[in-house]
Structure formats: structure tokens, C-alpha cells
Amino acid sequence: MLRAMYERLAEAYGPQHWWPGEAPLEITLGAYLTQNTSWRAVERSLGNLRNRGLLDAAGLLATPEEELHVLLRPSGYMVRKSAAIRAFLGFLFAEAGGSFERLAAMRTEVLRPKLLALPGVGPETADAILLYALGHEAMVVDEYLRRVTVRHGLTEERSSYEVIQRLAWSAFAGERGKARVRHANEFHALIVMVGKEHCGPKPRCAGCPLACFPALLPERSI
Numbered sequence: 001m002l003r004a005m006y007e008r009l010a011e012a013y014g015p016q017h018w019w020p021g022e023a024p025l026e027i028t029l030g031a032y033l034t035q036n037t038s039w040r041a042v043e044r045s046l047g048n049l050r051n052r053g054l055l056d057a058a059g060l061l062a063t064p065e066e067e068l069h070v071l072l073r074p075s076g077y078m079v080r081k082s083a084a085i086r087a088f089l090g091f092l093f094a095e096a097g098g099s100f101e102r103l104a105a106m107r108t109e110v111l112r113p114k115l116l117a118l119p120g121v122g123p124e125t126a127d128a129i130l131l132y133a134l135g136h137e138a139m140v141v142d143e144y145l146r147r148v149t150v151r152h153g154l155t156e157e158r159s160s161y162e163v164i165q166r167l168a169w170s171a172f173a174g175e176r177g178k179a180r181v182r183h184a185n186e187f188h189a190l191i192v193m194v195g196k197e198h199c200g201p202k203p204r205c206a207g208c209p210l211a212c213f214p215a216l217l218p219e220r221s222i
């Protein structure tokens, strides 16, 4: 059913063109900064970095911590987030000489655990970096996907990240290589879209492209 839901969303919303045309560093920064905040707030922090010419790994790493706090303030938790970003940049230079291309050349099964070992990186952030910044086969599971799959009876409220991720991959079992990456990219973007438009903490099923699929409602708060 999830594949049919994906196709319905693609039909309703069209291509999402994620991540909005940005370079790997900006995508990675976005993956960190978006934790616990809105994308609008992330854009303000990224704008601050852009205005200071700091969308550059070496320049960013050389920026004094206090200055970074000020630049990242709009997206909140700036002390924690700037420490996590600096740790990532240190990792990027230690593992790949500062090159995202070289980092992307590592195998997913080697790279993912290394990312997960960094501060401030959970599975969602690791998979977002792998998929959108590095072009790896990775499936991002977020709160929107959890809500949609629970409300349509495909998973349970307490299902783990890995269980939901396996379910999502099962929708693309027949795909290989780049097609798999492309579908994972679109799938997450479309789920975010329907989540924002309809499947928030309170579902707004009227007019939702997925309203034609059976759902386990009346509403429960998830």
C-alpha cells in the first residue's frame, strides 16, 4: 500500500526537487539546524552564514565558536548545534580531507555508523546527510512518516526507526541503484509535504491526497 500512497502523492504534488538545489555542505548544515525548529528558522541561520561567506567547510571550521553561536542563533540550541557542526567538520577533514566527494565515496555501511557516532547525529540526521548531501541509498524516517504509517495501520505507534525504515524500503523493493536513491529522495520530500499540509498532530483528512486509503481514524493524538 505504501508504494501506491507514494504514487498518489507524486501525482498530487509533482516532483519536489529536494534538497532545494544546494551544495552538500549547505544540505548537511540544514540537516543539523532543522532539529527541533522550523525550516524558516534554518534559512535565517544559513542566510547569516552565506552573508559572511561561511558556506565553506574550512572557513566554518576556523570561525570562533562564539561567532558561530551568534550566526546560528535563529535556529535555536546554537551552543549544541554549533558544537555538533564543528564535530562534523572535524570528521570531514579527518576522514576525507574536507571533500564531500571523497566522503561520498565511502560505503554506506562504513559511513553511517561513523556519522551516528558524532554528537548531535541520530538516525534521521545521518540518513538525511547520506541521502541528500552524499547521494547514498538511505531512507529518512521522520515524525511525518511515523504519523502517516500509524494512521493508515501500517505500523504501530511504538515502532522503532528501523521498523519504519524497512517498511518504507519495502515500497521500493524492485528498484536498484540510482532509481532507489531517486525514489528515497522523492518519498521523504512528499511525506514532508503531506505532513505539513494535512497530517499534522491533528489529521486534516478532508482534501488530503491519501484520504482514499483506509485509515485508522477517528482521530487519535499521535
Ligand code: SF4
Pocket (backbone or CB within 6 Å): 148, 151, 152, 194, 198, 199, 200, 203, 204, 205, 208, 209, 210, 211, 212, 215
Ligand atoms: S491527513 Fe488523514 S488521509 Fe492524510 S495522511 Fe493523514 S491520516 Fe491519512
